[in-house]
Amino acid sequence: MNILEIKHVIKEYENKKALDSISLNVIEGRIFGLLGPNGAGKTTLIRIINQITAPDKGEILFSGERFKREHIQNIGYLPEERGLYKSMKVGEQCLYLAQLKGLSKNEAKQKIHHWFKKLDMLDWLNKKVEELSKGMAQKVQFVSTVLHQPKLIILDEPFTGFDPINSEIIKNEIIALKESGSTIILSTHRMESVEELCDDIALINSGQCIIEGSVNEIKNNFKEHIFEVQFEGTIQNEIQHFDTLVIESGYAIFKAKNKENTHTLIKQVVEQVNVTSFNEKLPTINDVFIQSVNNE
Amino acid sequence: MNKLLLIIKREYLSRVRKKSFIIMTLLTPLFMIGVFVVPILLASSSEDKTTIAIIDNNKFNEFRLTSSHNLEYNYLNELNLEQHKTTLIETYDFLLHIPEIDSIQQIESSIEVYSTNQMSLSIKQNVENQIDKKLTNLYLLQSGINPDQIKKSQSKSRIKTYVVDEQGDNTKGNSEASFGIGLVGGFLIYIFIFMYGTMVMRSVIEEKTNRIVEIIISSVKPFELMLGKIISVALVGLSQFAMWIILGFVFLLIANGFISTDIDVTNLNANEAVLSSEIGSSLMALPIKSLTFVFLIYFLAGYLLYGSLFAAIGSASDQETDSQQFIVPITIPLIVSFVLVQVVIDNPHGGLAYWLSMIPFTSPIIMIARIPFGVPLHELLLSISLLIAGFLLTTWVAAKIYRVGILMYGKKISYKELWKWLKYKD
Numbered sequence: 198m199n200i201l202e203i204k205h206v207i208k209e210y211e212n213k214k215a216l217d218s219i220s221l222n223v224i225e226g227r228i229f230g231l232l233g234p235n236g237a238g239k240t241t242l243i244r245i246i247n248q249i250t251a252p253d254k255g256e257i258l259f260s261g262e263r264f265k266r267e268h269i270q271n272i273g274y275l276p277e278e279r280g281l282y283k284s285m286k287v288g289e290q291c292l293y294l295a296q297l298k299g300l301s302k303n304e305a306k307q308k309i310h311h312w313f314k315k316l317d318m319l320d321w322l323n324k325k326v327e328e329l330s331k332g333m334a335q336k337v338q339f340v341s342t343v344l345h346q347p348k349l350i351i352l353d354e355p356f357t358g359f360d361p362i363n364s365e366i367i368k369n370e371i372i373a374l375k376e377s378g379s380t381i382i383l384s385t386h387r388m389e390s391v392e393e394l395c396d397d398i399a400l401i402n403s404g405q406c407i408i409e410g411s412v413n414e415i416k417n418n419f420k421e422h423i424f425e426v427q428f429e430g431t432i433q434n435e436i437q438h439f440d441t442l443v444i445e446s447g448y449a450i451f452k453a454k455n456k457e458n459t460h461t462l463i464k465q466v467v468e469q470v471n472v473t474s475f476n477e478k479l480p481t482i483n484d485v486f487i488q489s490v491n492n493e
Numbered sequence: 494m495n496k497l498l499l500i501i502k503r504e505y506l507s508r509v510r511k512k513s514f515i516i517m518t519l520l521t522p523l524f525m526i527g528v529f530v531v532p533i534l535l536a537s538s539s540e541d542k543t544t545i546a547i548i549d550n551n552k553f554n555e556f557r558l559t560s561s562h563n564l565e566y567n568y569l570n571e572l573n574l575e576q577h578k579t580t581l582i583e584t585y586d587f588l589l590h591i592p593e594i595d596s597i598q599q600i601e602s603s604i605e606v607y608s609t610n611q612m613s614l615s616i617k618q619n620v621e622n623q624i625d626k627k628l629t630n631l632y633l634l635q636s637g638i639n640p641d642q643i644k645k646s647q648s649k650s651r652i653k654t655y656v657v658d659e660q661g662d663n664t665k666g667n668s669e670a671s672f673g674i675g676l677v678g679g680f681l682i683y684i685f686i687f688m689y690g691t692m693v694m695r696s697v698i699e700e701k702t703n704r705i706v707e708i709i710i711s712s713v714k715p716f717e718l719m720l721g722k723i724i725s726v727a728l729v730g731l732s733q734f735a736m737w738i739i740l741g742f743v744f745l746l747i748a749n750g751f752i753s754t755d756i757d758v759t760n761l762n763a764n765e766a767v768l769s770s771e772i773g774s775s776l777m778a779l780p781i782k783s784l785t786f787v788f789l790i791y792f793l794a795g796y797l798l799y800g801s802l803f804a805a806i807g808s809a810s811d812q813e814t815d816s817q818q819f820i821v822p823i824t825i826p827l828i829v830s831f832v833l834v835q836v837v838i839d840n841p842h843g844g845l846a847y848w849l850s851m852i853p854f855t856s857p858i859i860m861i862a863r864i865p866f867g868v869p870l871h872e873l874l875l876s877i878s879l880l881i882a883g884f885l886l887t888t889w890v891a892a893k894i895y896r897v898g899i900l901m902y903g904k905k906i907s908y909k910e911l912w913k914w915l916k917y918k919d
Contacts, residue, residue: 211913247711249900274711278902280704285507296499297712341708 200225200380206255215241217404230391231384233401270299273347277354281326288322298345312340351382388483416479422453423478430470500721546585550593671865679834679862690803697807706899715896723800795857798884801891808898809906830855834862841866853883
């Protein structure tokens with residue numbers, strides 16, 4: 198089931214197409230990586246999903262329904278450029294933001310208590326934001342994004358400003374949110390987070406979606422039939438139908454000339470040496486990103 | 494609607510809880526009192542007397558100047574002008590010399606004054622007036638007329654003014670009181686629009702630089718945020734008014750207790766006393782309640798008109814310094830109407846007054862200045878309707894600029910850019 202379906206959405210600014218008939222689907226209950234170079238149109242798309250701006254053309258469905266104003270209550274958004282009211286107390290601020298998302302005062306208070314206790318932040322509640330460190334403020338922002346238990350959570354560069362320990366905490370919370378049924382759209386340039394967290398990705402460039410699908414699928418599509426072999430002994434004879442990219446003592450990398458199947462390679466290698474490990478080298482998302490954007 | 498209330502509540506509380514708000518609320522009345530009362534006190538205190546030494550060498554003893562409450566004449570006729578000139582102008586403020594002359598008519602053109610500093614225009618006129626009065630009396634006597642006769646025959650008329658309303662009821666009017674109220678009312682509207690307008694602008698810039706604005710508008714429409722902000726500042730303004738009115742009453746009560754026994758009525762001459770008691774009574778006769786009501790309408794509508802423009806300016810600026818280029822054009826109508834208040838008060842029913850009190854950008858100040866002189870109800874209603882239409886228009890324009898501006902960072906915005914924003918779809 199798709200929580201979000203974007204169909205041929207166009208958004209134009211002063212004759213420049215920020216989004217050029219973009220279409221993509223976000224599957225419910227998964228983590229969706231929204232990737233793309235700077236200026237690709239990610240922020241515009243995210244703002245359209247948050248109903249901050251409206252598309253010029255195209256259709257958007259939220260849980261199968263036509264996108265309406267009420268759906269905004271089911272979305273939590275952590276923008277890349279984010280901040281809080283400096284002279285407001287942390288507790289009051291979270292309460293305000295949660296109420297704006299439609300929670301009642303009591304509900305909001307309960308949720309705030311729950312989250313602040315969970316992340317060990319209870320004694321920050323009466324502090325003013327200006328008294329918090331940058332990392333602490335980021336944590337408060339993360340909590341205020343997810344307080345109202347949104348079905349769809351949009352996180353734009355959620356890890357910037359966090360030390361490794363807090364990054365890990367936030368990462369685990371993102372996974373926990375997914376397990377509790379939320380869908381997460383993660384927009385980031387940190388490819389290692391994408392590898393770790395995302396189930397699906399979409400790669401946007403020049404206002405269009407150039408790649409979309411599950412991470413495994415995409416890696417498979419982009420694989421170059423490169424194999425890594427570790428072995429005991431020496432490979433004397435040339436391997437037929439394969440280029441030898443690297444050969445060292447006990448280690449070699451081969452690339453198929455014509456998508457030859459694995460079988461022929463294994464057969465030829467096993468005849469000559471004792472194989473200790475054999476695996477196909479799949480591209481990283483980083484490779485996919487660079488390759489596809491450069492090819493455009 | 495609920496969200497709008499939440500925004501208004503937050504914006505309102507965050508302002509009235511500030512120390513600076515409380516201090517401003519308490520200090521402004523004192524400041525106002527200072528602005529209006531101190532110059533009056535300074536002017537009426539006649540501590541400094543001007544001392545004038547006179548060496549009068551003319552033979553007509555009938556001509557003698559007499560000291561008044563701020564001019565003191567000392568006749569030193571026995572002294573020689575040339576010998577004592579320098580010492581005299583050091584001891585006295587001025588040295589007045591009347592040379593030897595043949596006829597009294599020559600006095601007019603032969604009086605000389607010496608001093609270390611140039612004589613001020615007001616003292617010069619004061620002295621000349623006294624001389625002229627004396628001379629006139631002397632001329633009259635020479636022609637065989639008793640000056641007392643003339644004095645008795647001089648009349649001093651005081652017109653009683655009545656304003657007649659549509660039902661034919663008369664209200665006793667007073668041009669002086671209307672003048673004062675018109676001037677003060679116009680001035681207050683001018684100050685308040687500026688004060689609260691910039692408050693809105695600062696708050697928009699603050700949200701932009703804080704980067705919280707994108708979080709807020711992912712929950713509410715930019716228009717709701719802008720409207721909430723503008724309304725909450727209006728409420729802050731009304732709360733401040735209420736406080737000032739209460740403080741004003743407290744001051745009055747205290748002042749009554751202290752001053753009423755002290756005031757020196759004997760100092761005022763009969764005419765002044767009548768006039769001031771008339772101003773007092775016609776101040777009381779002015780419909781204070783309806784004046785306050787109209788004042789509040791014009792303050793609110795005028796503030797909404799300008800407040801939304803200030804919000805738009807804030808949204809197009811990253812820092813307060815960026816806002817200057819946009820502030821100038823919207824403050825011009827405010828400043829122009831403030832300057833023209835005095836012209837309008839001189840002729841409150843003229844064409845200029847009429848048109849300026851219809852144009853929404855100038856009407857809040859100009860109409861308030863005209864009101865005490867009586868404005869026909871239909872004019873008032875037309876002006877208010879135009880003002881409301883005006884603020885709906887500026888709010889619409891401002892909202893279009895605001896929703897784009899708050900998401901623009903690090904770009905110097907030109908007027909051309911603003912024009913483009915107006916044409917953007919949502």
